[in-house]
Amino acid sequence: MSTLAIIGFVMVCVFMYLIMSKRLSAMNALILVPLLFGIGLGLAGMAPLGKLGSMVMDGIRKAAPTGIMIMFAILYFGTMIDAGLFDPLINKILKVTHGDPLKVIVGTALLAGIVSLDGDGATTYMIVTSAMLAVHKRIGINPIILPTVAIMQNGVMNILPWGGPTGRVMSALGLDASQVFVPMIPGMVVGTIWVMFWAYLLGMKERARLGTVTMAEAAAAQEYVVELDEDSAKLKRPHLFWANLGLTALLMAALVSDKFPLAVLFMVGTALALMINYPxxxxxxxxxxxxxxxxxxxxxxxxxxxxxxGIMSGTKMVDAMANSLTSSIPASMGSHIALITALAGLPFDYFLSNDAFYFGIVPILAKTAANYGIGAAEIARASLIAQGCHLLSPLVASTYLLCGMSGVTLGDLTKSALLPSIGTSLVMLATALALGLFPI
Incomplete structure (x- = not known):
């Protein structure tokens, strides 16, 4: 192993240690750790010190489109939630599910999927629990079920490019959403079907235990509405429902068509959404x-x-690290590195933070895979498979919010949701392999 590769692995380990031990925030570690190592390499004559600034700017220029896309996607879906685009569907779910444990549980999973469109797990958990927790309690449903189906569904939707992990891997590997996210959509659909199936099984079990509880339809239908404060109510635009629905449908169609960059689509969509709803x-x-x-x-x-x-690429550090990994992988296993990435991601992304996994490990795997003719986009897709169970990691802050609002412990939630969440990742993996999104 070369000296440059050793320094690279040490840098990644230092980065991961600092963020996992909470000695530095992920943002500070991403900025300061590589800069310090880059300066050290320059002083040691192993890298051009005078070009350090241009290396950083090259990296930032590659990351900027992804950052812009994420920012405007969050603004767009946040605006649509404020305007009430999803309220009719949410209230319909609550109205239809009254009294029947099976319908309530499946409706909870469906609601979690809808609200997860804004890409923020904390928002999803707050809305889902405030809308459905009283219904679950009134019927007597096992309290662990609501957080179980919510976190499973959010795990699927977390692959949205403005949700975090996909944005990280696109930034780390210099890719765009059309290369990484769009091919993953069928897997997300299958993953959602799996979550709904699991919710159905839980619902059948609770229906057998509880039967159907008589419950006032109006009371169930208004559980979500009563949570709105006065300021939120003022932002609702029910008379613009069809305009907002049409705009969102058009935006989603353009996203899938891959005719325009995602950043541009969401910039235009956000501008139109704000102008239409809030002049x-x-x-x-x-x-x-x-x-x-x-x-x-x-x-x-x-x-x-x-x-x-930028520093890892500019100093050729990532090349040296990849070469060392390549030499350690048996030739017979090299062509399977994408599948190895997908399977290894389950424990890696559970015990590590998204930042450590996608910024620290995946770029090295991608560079190694290139030596076997496997593209960075294929490794990026494989690395996202683990998102099915990542949110159960004790390193995910929003999961503690879900536990607190639902009145359950992280241990109980892990016992209930870990195996079916691994199942989510496996069905998404099977879908990806069937569609040839990365080689076996």
């Missing part, structure tokens, strides 16, 4: 500030990752 400039500014608070943490991570990737 008042002050209200627009308030909403941008409100949802910008959700966007800033993820966007700052993506842009900061440009520092790490």
């Amino acid at each position: 008042n400039l002050k209200t627009q500014q308030e909403l941008i500030m409100k949802h910008g608070m959700n966007a800033i943490p993820t966007v700052s991570l993506v842009v900061s990752a440009g520092v790490l990737m």
Whole structure:
């Protein structure tokens, strides 16, 4: 193993240690750790010190489109949730599911999928629990079931490019959503079907235990509405429902068609959504500030990752690391590295944070895979398979919010959701392999 490769692995280990031990935030570690190592390499004559700044800027330029896309996607879906685009469907779910444990549980999973479109797990858990927890308690459903189906469904939707992991891997490998996310959509559909099937099994078990509880339809239908405060109610635009639905459908169709960059689509979509729903400039500014608070943490991570990737690439550190890994993999296993990435991602992405996995490990695997003719996009898709069970990791902050609001412990949630969540990843893996998204 070369000296440069050893330094690279040490840098990754230092980065992972600092963020996992909470000695530095992920953003600070992404900026400071590679800079310090880059300066050290320059002083040792192993890298051009004078070009360190240009290396960083090259990395940031590659990461910027992903950061822009994430920011405007969060603004768009946040605006649509404020305007009430999803309210009729949410209230319909609540109305239809009254009294029947099976319908309530499946409806909870469906609701979690809808609300997860904004890419923020904490928001999803707050809305789902505030809408459905009282219904679950009134019927007497096992309290572990609501957080189980919510976290399973959010695990599928977490692959959305503005949800975090996909943005990280696109930034780390210099890819765009059309290369990584769009091919994963069929797997997300199959993963959602799996979650609904699991919710159905849980519902059948609870129906057999509880029967159907008589419950006022109106009371169930208004569980979501009563949670709205006065300010939120003022933002609702029910008279613009069809306009918002049409705009969202058009945006999704353009996304799948791959005719325009995702960043441009969401920039235009956000501008139109704000103008259509909130012509008042002050209200627009308030909403941008409100949802910008959700966007800033993820966007700052993506842009900061440009520092790490720029220095790793510019100093040829990542090449040396990949070469050392290549030499350690038996020739007979090299062509299977994408499948190895998908399977190894299950424990890696559970015990590591998304930042450590996607910024620290996946780029090395991608560079190694290139030596076997496997593209970075294929490794990126394989690495996302693990998202089916990542949210159960004790390193995910929003999971503690879900546990607290649902009144369950992380241990109980893990016992209930870990195996079926691994199942989510496996069915998504089977779908990806069937579609040839990466080689076996």
